[in-house]
Amino acid sequence: MGDKRPMTSTLNVGARSSAVTQLQQQLAKLGHYKAKVDGDYGPVTKKAVASFEKKAGLKADGVADGKTRDALAKAAKPSVPSLKVGSSGPKVKALQQHLKTLGFYKSTVDGSYGPVTKAAVQAFEKKHGWTPDGIAGSRVQETAEKEAKAKPKPSWQTVKAPPSDYRVVSFRGVKVNVRTRVMVERAESYMKAMGLSSKLSITQGSFSNGVSASAGTHDGGGALDISIRGYSAANADKIVKAMRMAGFAAWRRGVNDTFSPHIHAIAIGDKRATQVAKNQVTEYFRGGDGLVGSKRDIHLTATGHNIGRPVPNWAK
Ligand SMILES: [Zn+2]
Incomplete structure (x- = not known):
């Protein structure tokens, strides 16, 4: 009300578009959607939307209206900046350390994101069935940290x-x-x-x-x-x-x-x-x-x- 920005349009069963693709990616990231990201708003996507809506305290009707889509975009927004070739600093160092613990990175932990770190990230992404773009977004960083910490140390x-x-x-x-x-x-x-x-x-x-x-x-x-x-x-x-x-x-x-x-x-x-x-x-x-x-x-x-x-x- 009183907001001059265009409202985010509603997506519903039957929709096929890149907006649906993005919706599915966001739902997948938050763990509500586990099927193939195909840009096709079918019953599985509807169920995933309803699941998110329920968790977000919205009306769980499986219809991705403006309110649902805005809430979803906000929830799926990366909480940590992506790391890629050229990045450097403590976040890169932590990522290298975790990938080393997990056996994906075998070089020096130097906090400098070069081709070797990129290759390690790609191998890690492949192992999880993710697009191996070699860019460590929040999902890569957080999963690597979680897995490295969960790895039992030999006694x-x-x-x-x-x-x-x-x-x-x-x-x-x-x-x-x-x-x-x-x-x-x-x-x-x-x-x-x-x-x-x-x-x-x-x-x-x-x-x-x-x-x-x-x-x-x-x-x-x-x-x-x-x-x-x-x-x-x-x-x-x-x-x-x-x-x-x-x-x-x-x-x-x-x-x-x-x-x-x-x-x-x-x-x-x-x-x-x-x-x-x-x-x-x-x-x-x-x-x-x-x-x-x-x-x-x-x-x-x-x-x-x-x-x-x-x-x-x-x-x-
Ligand atoms: Zn001796």
Whole structure:
């Protein structure tokens, strides 16, 4: 009343137009319409309109009159600006992070929307059966966030830190502290989940002074040598991975060095570890092999032993 703007026209069953297409898209966005967007106002569209009207507190007659259409347009209006190639900033960063968590984005989370981000958005859109235009509107941004947050984190990441129990115990014929023992047990549970036999064979423990080949790394707490006899190279690498997931700085020896094949490991954060062992942990986080000369960690390079460096949250 008194409004000079032209009223939005009424759409009803039988209408076929781009306005109906837009109506269906808006209804679909709000979850009222799940059929094909075809611009054809049939009984399914009518039902969807009625569903929206009911929710909006309007007369639920399934007729899209001006009032209904205006309310629908308002409700379906994007609440967040669309992101596209050229966009940058924290919203892009968040989107990249979520798409990375979901496995669609594999590049650096840098907050800059380039062709790689576009391709990731397109793959995400395709997976949901949406038009893969590579533009991240509110639906893409919100769905990616929701799914990324709902994705259960593997328990090895969120597991509590091992107890600060430094009592030395006898374990599988060697000496370790209780903290290290707990970590070994965790590693074995991850090995089991990987389908490996779940008992580590420990050839050297901690507090074992005087083994010259170990350069003092085993003189204090947190140190272990594991036999990989009988394991294939791939499975030996998996053991390293399980130990890393449990919070050890662990490397397979005998690949790119002069040691006989075994796994050498230092429990990250062990307060009784010797300084040389602590230095190895520092080297581990630098991507090194922890040996004199500081070569690159073979498990981070593309030599076939690449298992990455999974570190549980407590050890970061
Ligand atoms: Zn060792």
